[in-house]
Amino acid sequence: MDAKEILAFCLRHGLLIDKETLNLISETTDTDSAKLIIEKIKEHTNSRIITKKIFYQHKDRIDDFFSLIPEEKQKNFKKLKIELGLSIEISKEIKKNSDEIEILANSRGFQSKEISSHFTSKMPKEAINPEENEPLVKVVSTHSPIGKKTDVGDFVNHFRNRFIEMRGFLQERQELTNLVSISKISGSKQGISIIGMVSDKKTTKNKNILLEVEDLTGKIRVIVGQNKKETFEKAENICLDSVLGFRGSGSREIFFANEIILPDAALPEKKHSPIEEYALFISDIHVGSKLFLEKSFLDFVNYLNCKIPNTLEAEKIRYLFIVGDLVAGIGVYPNQEKDLQIKDIEGQYARFAEMIGKIRSDIKIIILPGNHDCVRLAEPQPILDEKYAWPIYNLKNTTFVSNPSMINIGARKNFSGFDILAYHGFSYFYYAGTVPKLISQDSANSPDKIMTYLLQHRHLAPTHASVQYIPSEKDPLLIRKIPDIFVSGHTHAGTVSNYNNILVISSSCWEDLTPIQEKFGSKPNFCKVPMFNLKTRAVRMLDFEDDEHKEKISRKMEKR
DSSP: OOHHHHHHHHHHTTOEEOHHHHHHHHTOSOHHHHHHHHHHHHHHHOOSEEOHHHHHHTHHHHHHHHHTSOGGGGGGGHHHHHHTTSOSOOEEEEOTTOSEEEEEOOOTTSSSSSSOGGGEEEOOOOOOOOGGGSOOEEEEEOOOOOOSOOOHHHHHHHHHHHHHHHHHHHHTOTTOOSBOOGGGOOSOEEEEEEEEEEEEEEEOTTSOEEEEEEOSSOEEEEEEOTTSHHHHHHHHTOOTTOEEEEEEEEOSSEEEEEEEEOOOOOOSSOOOOSSOOEEEEEOOOOBTBTTBOHHHHHHHHHHHTTOSTTOGGGGGEEEEEEESOOBOOSSSSTTGGGGBSSOSHHHHHHHHHHHHTTSOTTSEEEEEOOTTSSSOSSBSBOSOOHHHHHHHHTOTTEEEOOBSEEEEEOOBTTBOOEEEEEOOOTTHHHHHHHOHHHHHTTTTSOHHHHHHHHHHHTBSOOSGGGSOBOOOSSOTTBOOSOOSEEEEOSSOOOEEEEETTEEEEEOOBSBOOOHHHHHHTOOOOBSEEEEEETTTOOEEEEEOOOHHHHHHHHHHHHHO
16 A cells, blocks of 8 residues: 555545554555544544554554454454554464464564464363353452652651551550550660661670661660570561561660560461362563573463373463563663564563463463563552553453552352462562571572561561662552462572461573573572462472473583
């Protein structure tokens, strides 16, 4: 189609069209249908300017306009629909007398052929469930962008409100008897308790620990002596800005702590679903990186689709959590472009969507962003930006949530389901490198230790300096509701443990060992997928790392 003809048509109808959209429309071969689409857009939007953004904003309605085009002419608009974010899966052709399916998809230039061999496979055998056994996903809490400027007063309110909520958790602890506000301490008191936020921490000449603690009424110095071994150990591992309870004695000038009480998180019992079904947890896929382990990831997709022999349990998989860093991103660190196979962000998400789009439709996919994804770095991170991640938005079985979020799965009649706290984990390396106990435990390679530490403090990043964040009336990183499962990524180290009836899961990665990881001695796990049985609570670690890669990594580790 001649671009000049389309441009002249737009001018006659009082419309302007940007160059990018004009070029896309001009690539079609059906002039009349293209003009019909433009007319319908004008009628529906009342916009005088036709841009790609208009298609994004009204894509549900505009997709209906394409359906007005005669079926025999639909093929002329395949590429246009892909480029405008209206459809990833263009058509499905079922071959006669065959159980094979070909999915024709535009690869946006990343494959030399229109039909890749990745798209030809056996149809997955999808389990047929009674309606009451359909997988259920409910977003309990997620966070939207904050549309206002931030000033100093917002940070003051943020910490004030956080203190009030954390104080409420601690007031329920029976150990904190005779609670008083700091300003109410007079004379010398025995057997009293205070609740405060730690604003400073030092070691005295006598090797005792001196804390500066404040509440809404004032500040006080708290001494923890070495003679109180258990309490002293807790004090050594205190992080700044944490809200804690202290029991002891003292005056308004100085308080001697005999006990330190953490807000802590615990559940009275472990839940069990009446239905046997499975949830899987992955993160840090890094599609677009030259180090992306694509073969292993496609093997994982085949497993989900029940194509791997002797894996009947795959039919019972109902939930897949993807806990951030879907793609490698652009400009995440200096000179990143040299490490990229796909050098534009939309292309990375398009390739991700191609692979994820092949997963059978009865698996619910819950997606939150990480620090490599197309959202701000400051937490809470909102859901993926549709402007860049639009290919994923065309998938029908996805649920998008912020980082962090609480999601409930598997609820049934007389069963409340499992509450899952999902957080990518950007704060973790801060605590791995500053808390003495976590340093000694090599927690950067055992992130469940960090996650347990944060559960004890009821906050995902209690120290002001541990993450970039947006202050708000209700601190979004505070752990208000105790989860049944706490899942994270970011560290590339896969671990599973239990703490106070809470299942703690850190996901491994799908990106090969990076130079920076080699430099700092990191020990990532590759292509390991924890699978949780909602009925028995058993966790099985699936392994999709191929033997060749295992041998290569083993040789590298031996050289260290």
